[in-house]
Amino acid sequence: SYVMTQPPSLSVAPGKTARVTCGGDNIGTKSVHWYQQKPGQAPVLVIYFDADRPSGIPERFSGSNSGNTATLTISRVEAGDEADYYCQVWDSSSGHRVFGSGTKVTVL
Amino acid sequence: EVQLVESGGGLIQPGGSLRLSCAASGFTVSGNYINWVRQSPGKGLEWVSVIYPGGNTFYADSVKGRFTISRDNSKNTLYLQMDSLRVDDTAVYYCVRGELQTFDSWGQGILVTVSS
Numbered sequence: 105s106y107v108m109t110q111p112p113s114l115s116v117a118p119g120k121t122a123r124v125t126c127g128g129d130n131i132g133t134k135s136v137h138w139y140q141q142k143p144g145q146a147p148v149l150v151i152y153f154d155a156d157r158p159s160g161i162p163e164r165f166s167g168s169n170s171g172n173t174a175t176l177t178i179s180r181v182e183a184g185d186e187a188d189y190y191c192q193v194w195d196s197s198s199g200h201r202v203f204g205s206g207t208k209v210t211v212l
Numbered sequence: 213e214v215q216l217v218e219s220g221g222g223l224i225q226p227g228g229s230l231r232l233s234c235a236a237s238g239f240t241v242s243g244n245y246i247n248w249v250r251q252s253p254g255k256g257l258e259w260v261s262v263i264y265p266g267g268n269t270f271y272a273d274s275v276k277g278r279f280t281i282s283r284d285n286s287k288n289t290l291y292l293q294m295d296s297l298r299v300d301d302t303a304v305y306y307c308v309r310g311e312l313q314t315f316d317s318w319g320q321g322i323l324v325t326v327s328s
Contacts, residue, residue, distance in 0.1 A: 146318035199270035
């Protein structure tokens with residue numbers, strides 16, 4: 105089945121920009137969705153169809169997808185953005201939904 | 213308000229069976245894509261299964277042939293029958309409503325522990 109790779113962790117200072125990558129074979133041909141999960145909580149959808157934001161998600165969250173890499177960008181990072189972030193796609197050939205391995209974002 | 217409430221988790225021995233329930237409110241299970249997603253302790257998210265509005269079902273390779281997803285429209289409830297449980301099925305199981313590709317509403321999760 106389709107495999108997506110994320111860096112296990114990244115650290116960012118408050119006010120700076122965090123870029124979380126999600127690598128996959130020709131991932132640019134798929135629609136990528138991103139979820140934020142804080143400790144002890146269920147995940148929350150923050151970006152869908154590569155770059156769209158659900159209502160209530162700050163404009164600081166944005167996404168892009170091209171070639172073999174999709175990217176979630178968090179601008180002007182705040183302490184409350186500290187969480188695990190997962191990319192996800194729908195594999196239309198198998199009907200399976202697939203998550204990336206997850207990235208822990210730490211705000212310094 | 214959309215709500216999903218899981219129940220039926222607990223401690224079960226390897227090889228045993230367990231049925232999880234997910235009571236939905238604020239929408240109809242029959243008209244939505246409803247998934248089960250699990251998360252082993254300290255690990256990432258793993259999609260388990262989905263049932264489509266039309267009744268089609270799909271399963272992750274890791275559970276195919278052992279787990280069965282179903283729904284009772286009269287009770288507006290989703291189920292996950294888990295048979296031949298293994299130690300590596302230990303996880304928090306989330307009931308999740310979504311669209312074809314996305315997951316937009318999650319339950320609080322229920323812990324299933326498979327151990328002797």
